[in-house]
Amino acid sequence: MLHFPVLLEESVDFLINELDGHYIDCTFGRGGHSKLILEKISSKGYLSSFDKDPEAYEFGLNFNNDNFKFVMIHLKTWTSILKMTVLMELFTI
Ligand SMILES: C[S@@+](CC[C@H](N)C(=O)[O-])C[C@H]1O[C@@H](n2cnc3c(N)ncnc32)[C@H](O)[C@@H]1O
Numbered sequence: 001m002l003h004f005p006v007l008l009e010e011s012v013d014f015l016i017n018e019l020d021g022h023y024i025d026c027t028f029g030r031g032g033h034s035k036l037i038l039e040k041i042s043s044k045g046y047l048s049s050f051d052k053d054p055e056a057y058e059f060g061l062n063f064n065n066d067n068f069k070f071v072m073i074h075l076k077t078w079t080s081i082l083k084m085t086v087l088m089e090l091f092t093i
Pocket of ligand 1: 053
């Protein structure tokens, strides 16, 4: 099934205020927003994307970008949010 990311340009333009920044996408899905974020940030920027869905993980594997990391995780508790924060620290370059 085709997937069209919601308010793609608008949301990403609103989000990015620092081209060298570290961004997170907590609902990677099929990666529409993540792809555009990676196109917009600089080579010093970084994107960590998360999703609970194994199919999303398969899409994440196809993102071949040194400034990107996908982690399959279910964000439902403070514990998982803490894990996400630690992972972000580990992946920051
Ligand atoms: C509408 S899709 C996101 C679309 C995405 N922005 C894109 O551009 O393709 C929503 C995604 O959120 C994920 N999701 C929903 N609740 C979640 C949770 N608690 N933890 C992790 N992922 C979650 C789902 O697995 C689904 O892939």
